[in-house]
Amino acid sequence: MMLQQRRTPEAEHTVSDYMQSSNDAFPSSQETLGYIVTDIIRAGETVSRKAICAKLLARLSDNQDPELEKQYHELIALLLGRE
Template structure:
């Protein structure tokens, strides 16, 4: 019985690890956002970056994703 609970715990830990790995890195996300802005023919500036990130934040499907976007938005205003 103890062995099964260990396997269940290990399985859960591995699942959580891979779920976290599904989020892109900050650099990848910012790169995607920059490409979207430039492809739309808009100027690349702090306001356009923030607007795009806020739009993505509004569509986030997990707490990890929300945290990811909050962190990126925070970087725009960190001096």
């Protein structure tokens, strides 16, 4: 039996809005991975190392914050086994 998910426009953008908001506290690495995995699942994609890295690279290219850039690089290195 396949579960049907209800998607609302508000729910779709909640995670992305949170990550882009400068008023929110800086997310931990675990929170960032959680947001990325949630985005992947909501998009109906399979969660894999490749999918997570692709999302991290996309966020890295759109990023303006040096702290987030550092975190994204660290997470990519962790996923690729290059700590």
